[in-house]
Amino acid sequence: MIENYKEKIPAPLLDKYLKLTKDMKLTKDQEKKILDKLEKEYNNAKIAPGESIGVITAESFGEPGTQMTLNVFHFAGVAEVQVTLGLPRLIELFDARKTVSTPAMEVFLDKKYSDNQATVKKVAALIKETKFREVVSSFSINVLNLQVECELNKKNIRDLKIKEDEIVEALNKGLKGVNVKLVNKGDSIVLKPNSEELKDVYKLKEKAKDVFVRGIPGVTQVLPVMQGNEFVILTAGSNLKEVIKIPEVDETRTKSNNMFEMHDVFGIEVARNNIIEEAQKVIQNQGLDVDIRHIMFIADIMCATGEIKGITRSGITGEKESVLARASFETPIKHIIDASLVGEIDTLNSVIENVILNQPVPLGTGLPGLVVKMAGEVENEKSTRSNKK
Amino acid sequence: MIDVFLNEKYIGEVANAKTFMENVKAERRGGKLPATMNIYYDEKSNEIYLDSSKGRARRPLIVVENGKSLLTDDHYEKLKKNELKWSDLLKQGIIEYIDAAEEENIYVALKEEDITKEHTHLEIDPIVILGLTTSLVPFSNFVQSSRLNRGQKTQKQSLGLYLANYHLRIDTDVNILHYPQAPIVRSFMHDVSKYNEHPSGQNVVVALMSYHGYNMQDSLIINKASIERGLARSTFFRPYSSEELRYQGGLVDEIGVPDKDVKGYRSEEDYRHLEDDGIIYPEAKVDMEQVLIGKTSPPRFLGDMEEFTLAANTRREASTTIRHGERGVVDNIIITENEEGNKLVVVKVRDQRIPEVGDKFATRHGQKGVIGAIVPSTDMPFTASGLIPDIIFSPHSVPSRMSISHLMELLGGKVGALSGRTIDATTFAGEKEEDLRKELLSLGFKENGTEKLYNGITGEEYEATIFVGNQYYMKLKYMVANKLHARASGRIQLLTRQPIEGRAKGGGMRLGEMEKDCFVAHGASLLLKERFDSDKTRLHVCESCGLFAVSDDYKGKKFCQRCGNNVEITTIELSYAFKLLLDELKSLGFYPKLKLKSKYLD
Numbered sequence: 001m002i003e004n005y006k007e008k009i010p011a012p013l014l015d016k017y018l019k020l021t022k023d024m025k026l027t028k029d030q031e032k033k034i035l036d037k038l039e040k041e042y043n044n045a046k047i048a049p050g051e052s053i054g055v056i057t058a059e060s061f062g063e064p065g066t067q068m069t070l071n072v073f074h075f076a077g078v079a080e081v082q083v084t085l086g087l088p089r090l091i092e093l094f095d096a097r098k099t100v101s102t103p104a105m106e107v108f109l110d111k112k113y114s115d116n117q118a119t120v121k122k123v124a125a126l127i128k129e130t131k132f133r134e135v136v137s138s139f140s141i142n143v144l145n146l147q148v149e150c151e152l153n154k155k156n157i158r159d160l161k162i163k164e165d166e167i168v169e170a171l172n173k174g175l176k177g178v179n180v181k182l183v184n185k186g187d188s189i190v191l192k193p194n195s196e197e198l199k200d201v202y203k204l205k206e207k208a209k210d211v212f213v214r215g216i217p218g219v220t221q222v223l224p225v226m227q228g229n230e231f232v233i234l235t236a237g238s239n240l241k242e243v244i245k246i247p248e249v250d251e252t253r254t255k256s257n258n259m260f261e262m263h264d265v266f267g268i269e270v271a272r273n274n275i276i277e278e279a280q281k282v283i284q285n286q287g288l289d290v291d292i293r294h295i296m297f298i299a300d301i302m303c304a305t306g307e308i309k310g311i312t313r314s315g316i317t318g319e320k321e322s323v324l325a326r327a328s329f330e331t332p333i334k335h336i337i338d339a340s341l342v343g344e345i346d347t348l349n350s351v352i353e354n355v356i357l358n359q360p361v362p363l364g365t366g367l368p369g370l371v372v373k374m375a376g377e378v379e380n381e382k383s384t385r386s387n388k389k
Numbered sequence: 390m391i392d393v394f395l396n397e398k399y400i401g402e403v404a405n406a407k408t409f410m411e412n413v414k415a416e417r418r419g420g421k422l423p424a425t426m427n428i429y430y431d432e433k434s435n436e437i438y439l440d441s442s443k444g445r446a447r448r449p450l451i452v453v454e455n456g457k458s459l460l461t462d463d464h465y466e467k468l469k470k471n472e473l474k475w476s477d478l479l480k481q482g483i484i485e486y487i488d489a490a491e492e493e494n495i496y497v498a499l500k501e502e503d504i505t506k507e508h509t510h511l512e513i514d515p516i517v518i519l520g521l522t523t524s525l526v527p528f529s530n531f532v533q534s535s536r537l538n539r540g541q542k543t544q545k546q547s548l549g550l551y552l553a554n555y556h557l558r559i560d561t562d563v564n565i566l567h568y569p570q571a572p573i574v575r576s577f578m579h580d581v582s583k584y585n586e587h588p589s590g591q592n593v594v595v596a597l598m599s600y601h602g603y604n605m606q607d608s609l610i611i612n613k614a615s616i617e618r619g620l621a622r623s624t625f626f627r628p629y630s631s632e633e634l635r636y637q638g639g640l641v642d643e644i645g646v647p648d649k650d651v652k653g654y655r656s657e658e659d660y661r662h663l664e665d666d667g668i669i670y671p672e673a674k675v676d677m678e679q680v681l682i683g684k685t686s687p688p689r690f691l692g693d694m695e696e697f698t699l700a701a702n703t704r705r706e707a708s709t710t711i712r713h714g715e716r717g718v719v720d721n722i723i724i725t726e727n728e729e730g731n732k733l734v735v736v737k738v739r740d741q742r743i744p745e746v747g748d749k750f751a752t753r754h755g756q757k758g759v760i761g762a763i764v765p766s767t768d769m770p771f772t773a774s775g776l777i778p779d780i781i782f783s784p785h786s787v788p789s790r791m792s793i794s795h796l797m798e799l800l801g802g803k804v805g806a807l808s809g810r811t812i813d814a815t816t817f818a819g820e821k822e823e824d825l826r827k828e829l830l831s832l833g834f835k836e837n838g839t840e841k842l843y844n845g846i847t848g849e850e851y852e853a854t855i856f857v858g859n860q861y862y863m864k865l866k867y868m869v870a871n872k873l874h875a876r877a878s879g880r881i882q883l884l885t886r887q888p889i890e891g892r893a894k895g896g897g898m899r900l901g902e903m904e905k906d907c908f909v910a911h912g913a914s915l916l917l918k919e920r921f922d923s924d925k926t927r928l929h930v931c932e933s934c935g936l937f938a939v940s941d942d943y944k945g946k947k948f949c950q951r952c953g954n955n956v957e958i959t960t961i962e963l964s965y966a967f968k969l970l971l972d973e974l975k976s977l978g979f980y981p982k983l984k985l986k987s988k989y990l991d
Contacts, residue, residue, distance in 0.1 A: 055910040340979045351909055358921050358964030364912015 549589020799858025
């Protein structure tokens with residue numbers, strides 16, 4: 001029975017059908033009825049030749065886009081982690097901006113650690129970028145000895161699980177030519193510069209504040225959140241490459257909201273999924289409903305070359321074949337001049353060129369051409385006419 | 390020390406700001422310092438500014454001292470008896486004017502009951518927190534503020550009697566409502582602003598119900614009989630003027646019936662209303678583009694050649710005509726002279742506007758809508774007493790907008806109409822809802838204002854009781870007659886050969902970018918092409934050089950100006966706009982070469 005339909009219905013659909021009807025004990029007749037119906041539905045769902053999917057997708061995004069609320073409400077989230085949402089984020093996504101306005105990551109841990117609060121906290125502390133100023137309660141300049149004295153913040157050190165030696169090591173690494181000493185039984189650190197000038201001591205103090213002590217550069221905030229039955233660490237700032245090096249982190253589920261980062265680390269397919277996910281997040285957040293296939297279509301086009309390309313004049317739109325189509329989008333003069341220099345030929349294959357020329361656009365009713373096969377007398381007449389021209 | 394500035398000039402310094410301020414204010418209230426001076430202490434910069442310059446917006450407030458208003462009942466009594474005047478209160482320092490700067494230093498109580506020790510001033514009445522038009526909204530303390538804004542906006546757009554001497558004036562865009570009425574439900578600002586002398590609406594009977602779906606989404610049902618009795622009728626006036634201008638060389642315009650040999654002569658039909666002086670007679674019925682004032686002008690340019698020809702003496706037609714799409718009756722004609730001594734003729738045309746489907750109406754609560762249907766009174770619902778409402782308003786327009794004041798006005802209007810009095814609906818001080826309900830009950834109606842209504846078509850009783858009341862309805866200046874527009878063919882632009890823009894010029898309706906996308910999305914490709922056919926042209930293309938060729942229709946020959954006669958020339962159909970684009974490219978030194986190919990063969 002199934003064999004007859006293998007050609008007509010794609011395998012994944014058939015598999016699904018088999019899975020669903022496994023325990024049903026259908027008769028041959030019933031089975032045939034269902035499979036016929038399935039075939040019909042499948043064929044109905046196919047896109048017809050000449051269907052203008054591009055414009056339909058654009059309208060499906062454009063219309064709800066007009067309903068998106070004012071810019072003011074586009075920032076959502078708790079004070080700790082802020083995320084850009086709404087229209088600005090959608091524009092950012094489809095323009096394929098290299099830098100995301102609010103980079104963020106969702107860091108998943110391996111299943112065996114993910115419900116252990118202590119481990120989660122430890123990993124979170126490892127991820128967060130800690131600077132020297134965060135482990136110091138007060139900086140002071142000793143004018144007599146020309147040195148900077150930093151009183152350590154014991155509470156923060158304990159919370160972050162950093163050893164004093166680690167801090168000294170980091171300072172030695174971050175500040176070249178400075179004598180770093182742990183004094184007062186590890187309660188404070190003294191920094192002594194080579195220079196004898198007070199100006200340099202002050203400079204050292206300011207520089208020391210931003211010395212990188214531990215963590216992953218770029219990650220400014222971490223927030224472990226319970227999702228389902230496991231902890232997930234949400235971060236502000238992203239550095240996917242470094243995060244997945246941490247052994248406890250589950251690199252198969254961890255993700256960033258920067259599609260280029262995802263592309264660099266995991267490849268183009270993941271980037272495509274990332275675009276779809278992020279776009280859907282925006283649309284769902286606004287309470288709108290856009291069919292996922294429209295989003296998939298845009299993501300496919302953006303990733304089709306193996307590289308991410310935005311819908312901008314330097315991205316996909318700039319690669320359109322037709323000169324007139326490009327010129328009607330942005331910077332027309334540039335496109336016309338460039339086209340004339342190389343003698344570009346516009347074959348008028350797309351919509352906008354044909355609208356400009358007042359010709360039927362090659363879509364829908366304009367797609368099929370009527371060809372009459374002429375024979376005999378009529379044929380001869382035609383050929384003589386064309387000769388006359 | 391604190392710097393002191395007078396009119397933004399440094400004049401000195403004081404040690405204690407508080408005592409200085411108090412002294413200055415006391416002197417001002419006592420009349421020793423001018424009442425027009427205001428004082429302001431800026432805590433941030435620690436400076437005191439005295440200002441007596443002109444051009445500051447100031448408002449009056451009652452002075453409060455030690456938690457007590459200086460304006461006592463005693464003053465009220467005297468004011469009522471006319472023994473005291475506003476200026477006296479100013480002189481006594483009971484009322485003072487505060488400017489925007491001084492307002493920063495004071496603390497104003499809205500009502501007398503609210504006064505505490507800290508307050509320095511009291512509003513003259515709580516209603517002053519609203520503007521003039523906003524305070525004309527009845528029961529406005531029962532409605533959302535944004536509705537109030539809208540209600541105030543629609544009042545400004547309403548038609549009424551803007552001036553009693555309108556027929557003597559020549560204002561543009563004048564609409565006069567026939568039989569305007571003073572509102573039954575009014576605020577005391579109506580009396581203050583003498584609203585009754587220039588009202589802009591009518592009191593009508595309104596039923597809150599739906600009617601066969603013709604009043605969905607804010608549209609209204611109007612009783613046809615009410616319209617025939619003159620409800621919401623208005624007249625539109627438009628003055629047309631023409632002047633006898635003088636030109637260089639002693640040439641002048643001439644008002645009169647143009648001769649037939651004048652350049653640009655219209656048809657005789659268009660001039661038929663003109664009298665011998667070239668001006669139309671009063672009460673003439675005029676239609677679109679007919680001449681009101683006949684005028685001829687001297688020829689525009691005296692070219693070298695034309696000086697010697699007969700055409701040199703031909704004058705140009707320069708008559709004034711009724712605007713495109715308008716009509717009316719000549720109301721008034723003024724013949725006079727302007728400042729330069731030129732003859733000036735003004736013809737005022739009036740046009741009666743009877744309400745029609747699509748005309749816009751509004752109440753004073755931001756509830757605006759257009760007429761959805763005009764129903765014969767035989768089909769309208771009626772009450773047990775046989776009363777037929779003038780307007781049916783959709784109940785769905787109320788809950789989401791929370792315009793309680795709208796319902797209060799209906800209730801108040803009903804009481805007022807039945808008892809023959811006006812209802813006070815002043816903000817914060819209007820009549821109480823319970824009192825209105827009680828009065829309505831005593832008048833023999835249900836206290837909540839609802840009534841049993843009967844279906845006008847079948848005569849059956851409606852299951853639900855319907856809320857019926859009286860309300861002040863305004864006709865807004867947006868009327869279908871001013872918007873209606875259609876075109877089959879007409880004038881085109883010289884450059885692009887596309888239809889011209891705008892209703893007044895009889896222009897085309899643009900099928901825009903997004904509409905185009907809709908056609909594309911539906912795959913209606915050939916329909917789209919037809920829509921954009923307005924500027925299609927037949928062009929001849931030289932197949933050898935790809936540029937446009939010439940067709941000499943007289944000789945029946947086609948040739949290319951560049952390649953000569955012996956080339957293949959094909960005729961194609963294109964939009965003129967594209968031809969223009971190619972021509973412009975050519976003028977910039979580009980070579981846009983057309984390569985022709987049959988779409989269907991190959």
